[in-house]
Amino acid sequence: MSNLRVLAVDDSKTNRVILKNFLEADHAEVFLAETGAEGTALAREHRPDVIVLDVVLPDADGVELCREWRTDPELMDIPVLLISGERIADEDRAEGLRSGALGYLLKPFTDIGLLSQVHLLHQLAQTHKQLKNRNAELEASNQELEQFAYVVSHDLKSPLRTITGYCKLLAKHCAEQFDTKAGDLMQIVLGGTDRMQQLIDDLLTYSRVGRIGQAVEAVDLAETLGRVVDNLEVAIEESDATVEFDALPVVWGSPLQLDQLFQNLIDNAIKFHGQDPPRIHISARRIEERWQLTVADNGIGIEAKYFDEIFGVFQRLHTREEYAGTGIGLALCQKIVHHQGGRMWVESEPGKGSKFHVELLPGDPEP
Numbered sequence: 001m002s003n004l005r006v007l008a009v010d011d012s013k014t015n016r017v018i019l020k021n022f023l024e025a026d027h028a029e030v031f032l033a034e035t036g037a038e039g040t041a042l043a044r045e046h047r048p049d050v051i052v053l054d055v056v057l058p059d060a061d062g063v064e065l066c067r068e069w070r071t072d073p074e075l076m077d078i079p080v081l082l083i084s085g086e087r088i089a090d091e092d093r094a095e096g097l098r099s100g101a102l103g104y105l106l107k108p109f110t111d112i113g114l115l116s117q118v119h120l121l122h123q124l125a126q127t128h129k130q131l132k133n134r135n136a137e138l139e140a141s142n143q144e145l146e147q148f149a150y151v152v153s154h155d156l157k158s159p160l161r162t163i164t165g166y167c168k169l170l171a172k173h174c175a176e177q178f179d180t181k182a183g184d185l186m187q188i189v190l191g192g193t194d195r196m197q198q199l200i201d202d203l204l205t206y207s208r209v210g211r212i213g214q215a216v217e218a219v220d221l222a223e224t225l226g227r228v229v230d231n232l233e234v235a236i237e238e239s240d241a242t243v244e245f246d247a248l249p250v251v252w253g254s255p256l257q258l259d260q261l262f263q264n265l266i267d268n269a270i271k272f273h274g275q276d277p278p279r280i281h282i283s284a285r286r287i288e289e290r291w292q293l294t295v296a297d298n299g300i301g302i303e304a305k306y307f308d309e310i311f312g313v314f315q316r317l318h319t320r321e322e323y324a325g326t327g328i329g330l331a332l333c334q335k336i337v338h339h340q341g342g343r344m345w346v347e348s349e350p351g352k353g354s355k356f357h358v359e360l361l362p363g364d365p366e367p
């Protein structure tokens with residue numbers, strides 16, 4: 001017994017009788033409509049599991065009607081099976097499926113032909129609904145986690161400031177009572193609080209992306225890169241690095257976040273240099289509706305097995321003694337890029353440098 005609720009919209013009485021008989025033999029509850037307008041009204045009233053829709057109706061084109069239903073929040077999730085005479089051209093059949101209908105059945109059809117399609121469409125719609133719910137749940141729990149990370153990092157700042165402050169006071173006022181051992185231990189405590197401060201600040205920066213209303217606008221990346229190079233002046237000079245960039249486009253994004261993105265990538269390219277002084281090149285390529293920006297370096301490179309891992313929060317491939325950092329940089333970059341509607345990935349080989357690719361939406365209509 002199917003227990004399905006099916007709406008059949010067909011102007012031919014004979015077809016309506018056939019549809020009703022086939023569906024009721026499967027124990028479906030059937031609603032019948034003769035016209036498009038009647039079909040829409042019945043669909044709203046009964047919210048059937050599946051709609052079987054004739055392509056040619058006296059008051060409507062079934063394909064157009066289906067397209068309208070796909071944009072109607074009340075009806076968009078009800079699967080539609082189009083039916084038409086067998087002489088329909090292939091192009092019209094394809095157009096029918098492009099309208100958002102999930103199936104196409106040609107007349108004359110058998111009961112098995114009809115029922116198998118109706119059940120298949122119902123199953124598909126159910127699975128789709130489950131996935132949609134699951135996605136909504138995941139999104140809600142992600143937001144909860146982000147809120148949690150934000151609150152925790154924000155609220156931890158104050159007690160940590162108190163601990164650091166009092167440790168410093170203790171070190172200052174009791175310096176004479178401290179023997180060497182106690183002095184060393186105090187330095188370890190202060191080193192730990194500094195590190196914790198850094199981790200909390202990083203976590204806060206990370207959880208702020210997308211949280212506070214960052215204005216999104218057309219951003220000239222040449223200006224972004226100019227600012228970033230100025231900010232990194234000391235590191236560039238100290239490492240004898242060269243930073244070059246081609247003509248850069250205008251992209252869509254938050255100016256502050258794009259500064260953070262390129263600053264992190266160039267900072268890493270300088271930090272993870274090899275034997276030679278760092279050579280960093282930023283290039284841009286238009287690929288269809290996107291700009292692909294690439295930050296290429298001649299540094300130590302990365303093994304392919306770590307290509308995903310390095311984008312995780314606090315994930316690093318080196319100790320702090322080897323290279324300074326907390327491991328938030330690339331996670332922050334990825335979050336920023338996702339937030340601007342793009343994606344990012346890395347191409348690299350150990351010893352042969354790395355290329356970090358970032359895809360962003362154009363800020364101007366034409367390339």
Ligand code: ADP
Binds near residue numbers: 317318
């Ligand atoms: P951090 O720089 O604080 O370690 P990131 O999230 O920026 O954190 O980077 C994560 C890891 O990815 C780094 O520890 C490093 O191993 C690797 N990495 C990032 N950028 C580069 C690069 N340009 N060349 C080689 N390795 C890199």
